[in-house]
Amino acid sequence: MKIFGDVSRRRVMQLGAGLAGGLLLGSTLARADTLVDSVVPATDEMAKGIKKSGKLRIGFSNGFSGNTWRTECLEQMKIEASANADRYDFIVVDGQGDITKQVNDIEDLIAQQVDAILLIANSGTAVVPALRKAERAGIVTVPFNLPVDGEHWTAYLGTDxxxxxxxxxxxxxxxxxxxxxxxxxxxxxxxxxxxxxxxxxxxxxxxxxxxxxxxxxxxxxxxxxxxxxxxxxxxxxxxxxxxxxxxxxxxxxxxxxxxxxxxxxxxxxxxxxxxxxxxxxxxxxxxxxxxxxSEPSWEGIIALRTAVKLLSGESVPKRQTIKPTRIDGDNYLQYMKPDLPDGVFVDTTLTDEQLKKLFS
Amino acid sequence: MKFTLFSLCRRYPIWVAVLLLYAVASLVSPAMLNPDQVLNIVRVTAFLGMVATGQTIVLLTGGIDLSVAGVVTLVNILSTGLMLGDNGNIFVAMLACVAVAAIVGVTNGVLVAYFRIAPIIATLAMNSILFGVALVYTGGAPHGAAAPAFNTIAQGDILGFPASGVCWLVLSIAVAMLMRKTVFGRWIYAVGANARAAAMMGVPVRLVVVAAYTLSSMLAMCGGLLVTAYIGNPSLGIGNSFMMTSVVAVVVGGTALSGGVGGVVTTIAGALFITELNSFTNIAQASTGAQFVIQGVLIAASVVVYRLLARRPRA
CATH class of the missing domain: 3.40.50.2300 (Response regulator)
Structure with missing residues (x-):
């Protein structure tokens, strides 16, 4: 099933061991690798990476986890991370929908001296001071999905x-x-x-x-x-x-x-x-x-790859736009999952088997 | 007593308010008078009404039950997860819901009556636990669906009247009778008015409190089942709005937060009033912000009105 545009335009994002680790989860990652087509720079401005050596630690501050979109997003990030387990550790903290708790979560990640912090912000304003603190501590920050105020973060990605x-x-x-x-x-x-x-x-x-x-x-x-x-x-x-x-x-x-x-x-x-x-x-x-x-639930994978890219010293666009999928009466059969619950968001790299396991 | 408009207002202020709001709403939007819309309001009120009836019992004892939101959510998740869209599973699913609601209610009651934890804390903690359980049970990805036959209790009609409304009114009137006509009902009022005095008169205060929280939990479960049947799907956010609106419906109905004063019948009107108000603000294109402000003003106003009415000597 071809979802993401024209294959000839595909540039495979070569980030570390993503492909090497993909043996076990081959199909998911193969599909995930076509995702690069669906990400376009939103500005000319580039964010400079910070080269770090050794095994990396990437934290993810999830604003909350009470809906199926977030659940699918997190699952895809976990799969991506486990395929790259030799390259980095993936630490998840959950803000439980609480603006203050998320700020504390980010402070905790800074205290643990992680190399990068990804986040979906509960409030684009409230996390600003914490992100500035992370910046001063030399930590790469990648907010995604929901925008964050100011400029004191490394790179942002999301749909428009x-x-x-x-x-x-x-x-x-x-x-x-x-x-x-x-x-x-x-x-x-x-x-x-x-x-x-x-x-x-x-x-x-x-x-x-x-x-x-x-x-x-x-x-x-x-x-x-x-x-x-x-x-x-x-x-x-x-x-x-x-x-x-x-x-x-x-x-x-x-x-x-x-x-x-x-x-x-x-x-x-x-x-x-x-x-x-x-x-x-x-x-x-x-x-x-x-x-x-669609609101692609694989955004988190791109966020992880962006962080890894930055941590290997490369530059990435300061803002990247995720291109969503368009579904209508003509093509919906390609996306509909008749055997899965209503709550599934279908623009995902998860296979039907993985979704079945997740929704059981 | 003379049957004047004034005495009507004094004796049944919330019913007058329900009719008044309806009249105003109809002036703004004649569509409110459409019989279908009247029945629609009854159908939708049933969810809140069921939960609020249970809340009334607890408020009458001087407590509060904030775990109703968690009960509604967990019942929604559990019932759809066990039914899996199959009529054959309805019985098992309902049995599981009854069991969960009973455990929750008894635990709330024991925490409040025996461990002397403030009701607002005990039930808030319980609410948090229930939402957590729903998250763990589903892993954030709820599955299943309500069975078609089950859905008729909220989507179907009985002799042209919404089935959910029938369930709600029958149960609420039964609870009202329980409160008015039985010793248990008098115990509830006695505990709410003055627990120590009630104990001295031989009322088993602790058991009464446990029973009140259990009934509240059971009725919240009924509300949860109705709203589940209305939509047919699991949703982790489905119960959230019930925490405050159930209390609001009771207070607007005239039951005092301090306990001992009020009743279930006026809560029926309170729930109708809140739903009617939401429906009216939907139709009148009020923004969500305006909706919140109006609701807040009316809660405050209703409390003031009840206080003034209570001060006046009866004619």
Whole structure:
């Protein structure tokens, strides 16, 4: 299965023992090695590496671990790390969703004199002083997935919410032929990711599209379903659903189905539940369409490789953008995992067997 | 007593508030009057209502149960994980949920009654444990799904009325009867009003407290099962919102946090009020921030109103 663009453009990222250690986990790593295609520098600015010798120690401060995306992300990082066990030790700390705890976690990693700290920040502001401290201690820092304020970190990588939003907005506009009434769903109230996606999407929706209500549904299926049930009562005509996460899209569609309404076009990400729902319902709902942009859960692998590259003295782009996968009604069968739970995010390097083991 | 609007307001303030809010909401959005929307609100209120009914019992004893959030989450994870979308597994899954809820409730009660741990700490700790267990049990990647037959308790109807609403009202009225008409109910009020005096009168205070927490846990389990049946999927974040809203529904209903004053029937109205408010703010396009502010203001206002009402002598 070819996911990530054109093979001829592939540059294999040769970072240390990644390939040598890949015997056991060959298929996963072989796929992971195509990932390089999906990473592009976002700036000309380069981050200078710090050459370290001997066995390295890389810490990962995970902001929290309470959802399946994070679980898949961490699992892929662990697989990558175990394939490189001769090269570096991988230490994981969990912030449990607590901004303060994550700062302490990072301080602990600094005290343990690790060589690099990767992190997904609970708060892009709160971790700034800790990262500055790490910088002074000569530690390479690689925040990823969610941006961090300031410049006192070595290199950042993640998807571009604004670009994602532009795609979602354009596609929703197309699916509705530029005309209709829509409702929308965001994640946690006030989060910068949802705001970025919406900023990108909004200008792409034509003048014929009216947003009836844009609600925060916490990236939770049940919350979206409850809100959608209210919106259905209020608005006799809803022609489309904008959502930056497909859990909310499918929750909203389930409410429509329960209310006996014809299903409508939706946007979202690579949540397996929506693909399964679409597959089951599309025959009875000719107007049900979807256009999705993934949030790749293999970002952590790139973060690890970036850290290793920096620690071998090489320079890397200060900011790298991860290119997501686009999924729609034409190609979804390639990604759908009918035997796996709804909660799986399908843009992953994990094989079905690995996912089955993880989700059991 | 004369049956005037004023006396109605004084005797049943929360019911008046429920109707008033509905009237205001209908003026802003006539869609609220749609019978389907009325039934939808009842269907959705059932989840919170079930949990809040249990919370009422604990608040009446002068305690608080913050572990309801963890119970809802764990029940959701456990039931979907054991059902695996198969009707044949419903019984086993429910049995496991009952067992877990019973253990949680009894433990909460014992911690509060026998080890004299402050209820807010004991149940907060329990909540943390339950969420941790859910994480360990799933490894962060929950699997399974609710069985189709099971889903009908939240998605189906009984004679055109939402089945979840029927479950909630029947159970809540049963609990209300338990509180009003039985010795056990009087013990609950006595313990909440003055535990020492109750003990001197021969009320088995500790056992009553254990029973209260157990009932709360069981009802939170029922709420968890209903919300699971509504969505059909496991979700680690599903219970979070119940911790505070269950307390809010009870307090808005007029039950005092200090214990001994209030009742289950007004909590039914309290839960309706909160859900109605959410529904109204959804339809009225209020932002999440505005929604939080409005909720906060109404909680504070309701407490003030109840205090004022309590001060006035009865006509």
């Amino acid at each position: 919410p604004h670009q994602k939003g532009m795609i979602l907005g354009e596609k929703l506009n197309d699916m509705l032929s530029g005309k209709g009434k829509i409702v929308g769903f965001d994640g946690l109230p006030g989060n910068s990711y949802s705001a970025g996606v919406w900023e990108g999407a909004k200008p792409k929706l034509g003048p014929g599209i009216e947003m009836l209500a844009l609600k925060d549904a916490y990236w939770e299926e049940d919350k979206a379903k409850v809100i959608m049930a209210d919106l259905l009562a209020a608005y006799p005509q809803i022609d489309g659903i904008y959502s930056d996460g497909a859990q909310m899209a499918v929750g909203a569609l389930r409410a429509m189905k329960a209310a006996g309404r014809a299903l409508v076009p939706v946007t979202g990400d690579d949540y397996n539940g929506l693909l399964k729902f679409y597959h089951a319902e599309k025959a009875n709902n000719l107007n049900l369409k979807m256009s999705l942009v």
